[in-house]
Structure formats: structure tokens, C-alpha cells
Amino acid sequence: MSTIPGKEQEKPKKQPANDGVLGGSRRDFLKQSSLLSAIALTPAPIIKAAENQWDEKFADVAEKIPVTLEVNGVSHTVKVEPRVTLLDLLREELNLTGSKKGCDRGQCGACTVHVNGVRINSCLSLAVTNEGKKITTIEGLATGDQLHPMQEAFIKHDGFQCGYCTSGQIMSAVALVKEGRTQSREQISEFMSGNICRCGAYSNIVKAIQEVKNSQS
Amino acid sequence: MNPFQYTRSSAATAAIQSLVREPQAHLLAGGTNLIDLIKMGVVLPDRLVDINPLPLKTIEKTANGSLRIGALATNSEVADHPLVLQDYPLLSLAINAGASPQLRNMATVGGNMMQRTRCNYFFDTAMPCNKRTPGSGCGALEGYNRMHALFGASDHCIAVNPSDMNVAMVALDAVVHIKGPKGERMIPFGEFHRLPGDRPEKDNTLERTELITAVELPAKAAAFKDHVHYLKVRDRTSYAFALVSVAAALSMDGSMISEARLAMGGVAHKPWRLPVAEAFLKGKPASETTFKQAAELAMQGAKAYQYNKFKLTLAPNAILQALKTASA
Numbered sequence: 001m002s003t004i005p006g007k008e009q010e011k012p013k014k015q016p017a018n019d020g021v022l023g024g025s026r027r028d029f030l031k032q033s034s035l036l037s038a039i040a041l042t043p044a045p046i047i048k049a050a051e052n053q054w055d056e057k058f059a060d061v062a063e064k065i066p067v068t069l070e071v072n073g074v075s076h077t078v079k080v081e082p083r084v085t086l087l088d089l090l091r092e093e094l095n096l097t098g099s100k101k102g103c104d105r106g107q108c109g110a111c112t113v114h115v116n117g118v119r120i121n122s123c124l125s126l127a128v129t130n131e132g133k134k135i136t137t138i139e140g141l142a143t144g145d146q147l148h149p150m151q152e153a154f155i156k157h158d159g160f161q162c163g164y165c166t167s168g169q170i171m172s173a174v175a176l177v178k179e180g181r182t183q184s185r186e187q188i189s190e191f192m193s194g195n196i197c198r199c200g201a202y203s204n205i206v207k208a209i210q211e212v213k214n215s216q217s
Numbered sequence: 218m219n220p221f222q223y224t225r226s227s228a229a230t231a232a233i234q235s236l237v238r239e240p241q242a243h244l245l246a247g248g249t250n251l252i253d254l255i256k257m258g259v260v261l262p263d264r265l266v267d268i269n270p271l272p273l274k275t276i277e278k279t280a281n282g283s284l285r286i287g288a289l290a291t292n293s294e295v296a297d298h299p300l301v302l303q304d305y306p307l308l309s310l311a312i313n314a315g316a317s318p319q320l321r322n323m324a325t326v327g328g329n330m331m332q333r334t335r336c337n338y339f340f341d342t343a344m345p346c347n348k349r350t351p352g353s354g355c356g357a358l359e360g361y362n363r364m365h366a367l368f369g370a371s372d373h374c375i376a377v378n379p380s381d382m383n384v385a386m387v388a389l390d391a392v393v394h395i396k397g398p399k400g401e402r403m404i405p406f407g408e409f410h411r412l413p414g415d416r417p418e419k420d421n422t423l424e425r426t427e428l429i430t431a432v433e434l435p436a437k438a439a440a441f442k443d444h445v446h447y448l449k450v451r452d453r454t455s456y457a458f459a460l461v462s463v464a465a466a467l468s469m470d471g472s473m474i475s476e477a478r479l480a481m482g483g484v485a486h487k488p489w490r491l492p493v494a495e496a497f498l499k500g501k502p503a504s505e506t507t508f509k510q511a512a513e514l515a516m517q518g519a520k521a522y523q524y525n526k527f528k529l530t531l532a533p534n535a536i537l538q539a540l541k542t543a544s545a
Contacts, residue, residue, distance in 0.1 A: 082221055082265065083218040085252070105256065105257075106249055106253060109317065118293075118322045119322060120322050120323050121249070121323065124248055124320075125248060126223075126245070126265075131225075172318070172319065179318075181318075189455070191318050194317025194318050194319045194456060
């Protein structure tokens with residue numbers, strides 16, 4: 001397990017709320033215990049807080065769930081709120097900022113990573129749903145200083161201008177070749193359509209993909 | 218995103234019980250629509266019940282020859298499955314016409330059926346929308362309604378169902394398997410989604426505490442496998458929602474049509490089956506004249522709004538083209 005200074009990482013002390021049993025009872029306990037103590041101690045603001053269920057709301061905000069996943073071959077256990085996306089976990093908790101946040105709505109593909117070998121939009125995947133999964137990001141493609149053939153091909157064919165979409169394009173392109181969707185220029189374009197490039201480097205991206213495909217066959 | 222609680226569910230009954238216990242709990246499958254809606258503030262769940270661990274991913278032939286597709290099979294898994302490609306190629310075509318490869322790798326069959334409309338007024342929380350906030354009015358009715366319905370709309374809602382998969386499913390007479398607190402039931406795919414009427418907040422007939430477990434494609438729908446086409450017309454050639462789409466499936470005897478299945482997407486609150494046109498095509502020769510007449514029949518009752526009048530021409534042309542391609 002890797003350790004990143006300043007980041008909260010620990011082994012799971014409990015499993016995530018399974019079928020509502022753990023989650024439900026914990027929530028009920030908080031509600032009941034704080035209500036009881038509020039009545040016993042009786043300061044009016046605390047009673048009011050209990051009535052308004054502020055403690056419950058606080059618990060909602062504070063609740064973090066441990067998630068263990070393998071990123072680029074390294075196992076990580078991180079505690080995150082359920083609302084944290086896989087993209088935010090990678091960028092904010094693991095400092096893997098190669099995966100980009102473009103639209104954050106699954107429309108641009110800049111956040112594309114592989115989960116168990118399959119390309120997905122990490123901005124629409126909650127981190128907690130990736131328990132036990134193997135993630136590959138752009139940082140995991142190269143072997144030491146040896147770039148992945150797709151990275152080499154993007155450089156050779158100038159498959160980018162500003163570069164913001166590039167890591168997503170490359171992750172998508174690597175998956176595309178593996179899927180065998182490289183039979184024609186049209187097929188490559190169609191199956192790369194989930195990655196938007198506002199600089200318009202599309203034709204060079206296709207050339208890069210064709211080169212990698214041809215070098216493999 | 219607003220905070221919410223999270224429950225990982227590994228049994229269907231437990232997931233259903235979570236929904237029964239908490240009125241603001243939502244099921245989470247692929248998340249490609251729900252997470253987006255939560256980010257936009259359109260849906261504000263108290264709890265997400267993650268059903269991904271449920272054993273509902275299997276795609277298999279049943280004893281009666283139908284193909285049963287688990288509700289958690291991803292769109293990609295379905296579109297690429299050898300049995301789907303062999304017997305129900307229309308479904309593969311329709312699925313691959315939707316979204317992007319990344320999204321299809323995440324999105325599930327059940328989730329695709331449950332996806333909400335892409336009406337801009339539904340997504341924009343500053344706008345009135347009877348589907349998002351019942352009673353607030355319809356922004357699209359007098360607004361920019363270019364993407365909107367031609368059939369079965371009401372004064373409360375003129376939004377359309379955005380799915381491509383649903384159009385093929387309804388054309389192939391799929392059956393939906395549902396599990397709820399009271400047990401299991403099955404309904405025809407065509408009765409799963411509903412028209413808006415005065416309850417546009419209800420997209421479908423699934424109860425809030427029910428779970429889709431599978432979709433079953435009947436054995437006899439494989440009779441159409443040699444003559445199918447899914448034509449999707451949109452603003453760009455890929456990765457956009459349909460202005461109009463047509464699923465066409467023909468069973469041919471030489472140049473004669475022995476049976477036809479036709480459905481449209483992007484024109485109604487539900488995938489829009491065209492039974493009158495289907496009945497007309499049965500027993501007719503596959504010709505441009507026949508197809509034109511069928512398209513004309515299909516358009517009966519169409520009603521356009523200020524900005525979607527072009528669909529009145531686009532839709533019959535799309536039907537004609539889809540039938541020509543399917544019959545070739």
C-alpha cells in the first residue's frame with residue numbers, strides 16, 4: 001500500500017454499509033444517542049439542533065467509506081465520501097493528475113481510464129463502486145522511461161495541440177485497438193467519438209491509432 | 218454533488234427493502250445518467266443503493282428459446298454478445314448508435330431503460346418542468362422545443378425518451394422481468410414506458426420499490442434477423458441524441474414482406490411502436506411505394522410544435538430510408 005503524505009489512508013476498519021444494516025443502525029444510533037443526551041443536558045440550542053436533525057446532516061457530510069483499489073499495479077486504501085468520483089479520487093487523493101476533468105459530465109472523455117481493462121468515464125463512476133477493481137490511468141501506460149507505443153505514436157503524428165484531451169484520447173485509443181475497432185478510418189472515428197478534441201487533432205489521432213494497429217498486425 | 222449515504226447491496230430483496238425503508242433512496246447501476254443528474258441538482262437522493270454486486274449480468278438462452286438478458290449486463294456486453302449479434306442484430310445496431318464506447322461500457326440494460334429525458338428544461342433547475350418539479354409548468358411547450366415529441370405528448374410534458382436501445386427492444390417485443398416487495402412480475406416492453414398525461418414525473422410503470430431483473434427477447438423475434446436496420450438522424454454523425462430514429466425489422470419471403478416491426482425514437486415520451494404501418498406492410502411487396510405509404514400511415518396523429526416542425530418531414534423520410542435499407 002502506498003502512502004501519500006498528508007492524505008488520509010488506512011486499512012478498512014469496517015466494511016461499507018452492507019444492505020443498510022450497518023449504515024442504518026449507525027445512523028439510528030447517532031440520532032437516538034444525541035437526542036437523549038440533548039434532552040438530558042437541556043440547553044435549548046442543542047434540543048433545537050436535535051429537532052432539526054442537524055446531527056444527522058452532519059453525519060451525512062462526515063461519513064467516509066474505505067475503498068481499496070489497485071491503481072497502476074499499486075494497491076491503495078482510501079477513505080472517501082460516497083459522492084467522490086473515481087476521477088476526483090485519482091486526482092485529489094492519489095495525486096494522479098494525468099486524468100483530466102473536462103466537462104465532468106461524461107460528455108468529453110478527458111477523464112477516460114481503464115477499469116478491469118475496460119475504458120470508462122471516471123467522472124461518472126463513484127470511487128466507492130470501484131472496490132477491489134484494477135484501474136489503469138495514463139500514468140500506468142509507460143514501462144519506466146519506455147513509453148507505450150500509443151504514446152510514441154501520438155508524439156510522432158502530432159496527435160494533439162493543447163494536450164488537455166490527450167491522456168483521455170490515448171487511454172481510449174489503447175482500449176480501441178484491444179477491442180479490434182480499427183478496421184477502417186470510419187470505424188476508428190466512430191469508436192473514438194467519446195473523446196472530444198477542441199483543437200481538432202482528430203486526423204492525426206486516427207493516424208497514430210492506425211500506426212499502432214498496423215505495427216501489431 | 219450533494220452528500221448522500223451509500224449502501225452496497227448484494228441481494229435483490231435487500232435492495233428492494235432499502236427502497237421500501239427510505240423514500241428518497243435511489244438504485245445505482247452504471248450511474249452514467251444518475252450521477253450526472255445528481256451533479257446537476259436534478260435528482261437529490263438521500264441514499265444510493267449500489268446494486269452492481271447483484272448477480273444480474275448473465276445473458277443466456279432459456280428453455281423456450283428466448284434470450285434472457287440480465288438487467289446489469291452492460292450495453293457493450295449486450296451489443297457485442299454473439300447470440301445478440303446472431304439472432305437480434307437490430308439490438309446491437311441500436312445500442313451502438315447511442316452514447317460513446319466509454320458510456321456503453323458503464324451503462325446497464327436496466328439503467329438504459331430508466332434513463333431520464335434529455336429535455337433541456339428538465340436538466341435546467343432554473344426552468345419550470347413538470348417532470349422534475351410536478352406542477353411547475355412546462356418550459357418546452359412554448360420554449361425551444363426542437364428536440365421534442367410528435368406523438369402522445371400532453372400540455373404537461375412534450376419531452377421524449379432518449380434511448381436507442383429501447384426502440385429496438387420495443388420493436389422486438391421484449392418482455393421486462395420485475396421484482397418488488399410483493400414478488401415478481403413480467404410486462405411487455407411496450408407497456409414499461411408511459412405517456413406523460415398529467416403525471417409526467419412518472420417515466421414508466423415501474424413502482425418506486427421495484428427492480429428490473431432482466432429483459433427477455435422472444436425466440437420468434439429472431440425471424441427478423443436477416444432484414445434489420447436502425448437509422449438514427451442527429452445533429453452530428455456520432456455521439457448525439459436522436460432527432461428521429463427508426464428501428465425496422467422485416468421478415469421476408471422473396472420480395473414479399475411476411476411480417477414487419479417498426480418503431481421510432483426521439484418522437485415520444487416512450488419508444489414509439491408503429492402498429493398501423495406494421496399491419497399495412499404485412500403481405501405487401503418490398504417497394505418504395507409500399508414503404509412511402511407505410512411511412513404516411515405511421516405519421517398519422519403527429520403534432521409538431523414551433524421548433525420541431527422539421528420532424529414532420531424528417532420522420533417519414535427516415536422510415537422510408539430505414540425500410541429500404543432493411544429490405545435490401
